[in-house]
Amino acid sequence: MSIPIYIIDDEPAILKALKQLLSIEGYEAEVFSDAREALKKLHRDWPGVVLSDINMPGIDGVEFLREVLKVDSEFSVVMLTGHGDISTAVESMRLGAYDFIEKPFSNEHILDVLNRAGEKRALVLENRELKDELDAQTGAGPRLMGNTHKIKVLRRLLVQIKDIPADVLIRGETGSGKDLVARFLHYNSHRKNENFVAINCGAIPETMIESELFGFEAGAFTSAQKKRVGKIEHANGGTFFLDEIESMPMALQIKLLRVLEDRRIEPLGSNRHVDLDIRVIAAAKIDLLELVGKGEFREDLFYRLNVINVEIPPLRERREDISLLFQHYAALASSRFHTDAPRLTNDQLARLQQHNWPGNIRELRNVAERFVLMGGQTVFDEPAGGDIDDATTLAEKVGQYERDVLEAALREHDGRLIDVQQQLGLPRKTLYDKMRKYGLVKADFKLS
Ligand SMILES: Nc1ncnc2c1ncn2[C@@H]1O[C@H](COP(=O)(O)OP(=O)(O)OP(=O)(O)O)[C@@H](O)[C@H]1O
Numbered sequence: 177m178s179i180p181i182y183i184i185d186d187e188p189a190i191l192k193a194l195k196q197l198l199s200i201e202g203y204e205a206e207v208f209s210d211a212r213e214a215l216k217k218l219h220r221d222w223p224g225v226v227l228s229d230i231n232m233p234g235i236d237g238v239e240f241l242r243e244v245l246k247v248d249s250e251f252s253v254v255m256l257t258g259h260g261d262i263s264t265a266v267e268s269m270r271l272g273a274y275d276f277i278e279k280p281f282s283n284e285h286i287l288d289v290l291n292r293a294g295e296k297r298a299l300v301l302e303n304r305e306l307k308d309e310l311d312a313q314t315g316a317g318p319r320l321m322g323n324t325h326k327i328k329v330l331r332r333l334l335v336q337i338k339d340i341p342a343d344v345l346i347r348g349e350t351g352s353g354k355d356l357v358a359r360f361l362h363y364n365s366h367r368k369n370e371n372f373v374a375i376n377c378g379a380i381p382e383t384m385i386e387s388e389l390f391g392f393e394a395g396a397f398t399s400a401q402k403k404r405v406g407k408i409e410h411a412n413g414g415t416f417f418l419d420e421i422e423s424m425p426m427a428l429q430i431k432l433l434r435v436l437e438d439r440r441i442e443p444l445g446s447n448r449h450v451d452l453d454i455r456v457i458a459a460a461k462i463d464l465l466e467l468v469g470k471g472e473f474r475e476d477l478f479y480r481l482n483v484i485n486v487e488i489p490p491l492r493e494r495r496e497d498i499s500l501l502f503q504h505y506a507a508l509a510s511s512r513f514h515t516d517a518p519r520l521t522n523d524q525l526a527r528l529q530q531h532n533w534p535g536n537i538r539e540l541r542n543v544a545e546r547f548v549l550m551g552g553q554t555v556f557d558e559p560a561g562g563d564i565d566d567a568t569t570l571a572e573k574v575g576q577y578e579r580d581v582l583e584a585a586l587r588e589h590d591g592r593l594i595d596v597q598q599q600l601g602l603p604r605k606t607l608y609d610k611m612r613k614y615g616l617v618k619a620d621f622k623l624s
């Protein structure tokens with residue numbers, strides 16, 4: 177916890193003594209004999225404490241305080257006052273100083289005040305960050321749900337980069353939220369009132385991508401009767417989202433690169449150009465660098481897009497969010513279908529948590545809908561043995577195998593436990609216990 181402290185005083189001896197004291201105590205002390213130099217370095221996110229003398233030549237302490245509080249009215253500023261200078265000290269408190277210290281001061285006293293001032297500043301920044309995050313979550317933009325550390329880190333990153341004028345590359349497995357993240361960035365940025373234009377590079381026929389992207393003038397080619405504004409131009413002022421960038425044809429990659437570098441386009445068949453102010457967000461399901469290695473994706477384009485890199489962790493790496501997301505989507509489905517959401521049993525929850533979710537949140541959402549529609553009777557089925565490779569410990573692998581064997585036997589005998597007992601050579605109680613352990617319900621296997 178090394179809090180930076182800016183010390184401003186016109187007396188070199190005081191600066192030296194304070195710097196020494198604070199450095200020993202583990203602060204990152206920086207001294208200034210000219211207040212204006214310190215002012216230049218302050219910014220709204222600065223996490224430190226300002227310690228300033230009141231009586232200085234040039235800009236005086238109170239004036240300096242005013243300027244500092246203009247940068248951020250919630251800075252912790254501690255004033256050093258000369259003996260008998262209480263009225264100025266009181267005035268600075270009224271203006272918004274955190275505290276004042278009378279010279280001469282004891283080391284303990286100054287350390288104590290600076291420590292508290294530092295804590296206060298940390299709290300201010302923390303609350304501000306939480307508020308930003310909350311605003312971003314509850315604003316017009318889509319919600320990115322989850323309480324796991326990984327998703328919190330992701331949300332914080334997105335809040336930090338939402339307004340940075342640099343292109344973004346999102347990488348995530350299918351259904352993990354790439355589209356959501358792109359919209360989140362757009363609708364929480366200052367571009368939110370402009371267009372969010374998405375194109376799926378894999379879905380447009382290769383022959384059409386170019387005219388889709390760049391647009392054309394009337395008569396640019398035989399079938400071009402009317403002028404058409406391209407998607408990129410349509411996104412001007414806003415965000416241009418290139419989904420499945422990995423499937424963009426090589427020939428087009430070079431053209432896109434040029435657009436990204438020049439920030440202007442020339443519609444086909446025209447000699448005018450359009451200057452662009454767009455944020456480009458690209459998304460890929462796979463590691464583009466691997467494609468680069470195979471010569472299937474241009475390296476220069478990769479680096480151009482990869483200025484900011486956002487990785488979305490797959491759902492199986494944030495299993496603690498499964499329950500929350502499932503309940504959320506079950507509640508949504510039940511209001512949409514006008515049915516009550518059935519209660520999720522502990523066994524069912526355990527099975528949701530054990531599943532590997534190759535289709536990530538989209539898959540979870542579908543399972544939640546099915547669960548609601550089937551009145552809670554759904555089996556969260558998966559292909560037998562499907563998960564075995566992903567289980568980490570031996571116990572997990574054995575558990576998964578055991579469950580698959582039980583499930584197969586139950587299915588084979590349409591839920592007749594006596595036959596399952598016989599086939600697997602299990603005492604009745606053991607079979608019951610294991611079925612409970614794996615959330616297997618006899619009724620699910622009965623022929624109706
Ligand atoms: N953190 C989240 N909180 C709530 N819903 C989410 C979250 N992440 C994803 N979703 C939801 O999951 C579904 C799939 O998300 P999305 O379409 O963004 O995935 P994708 O990565 O673009 O998928 P694909 O690779 O198939 O294009 C959407 O309904 C989305 O709203």
Ligand SMILES: [Mg+2]
Binds near residue numbers: 354355419
């Ligand atoms: Mg998508």
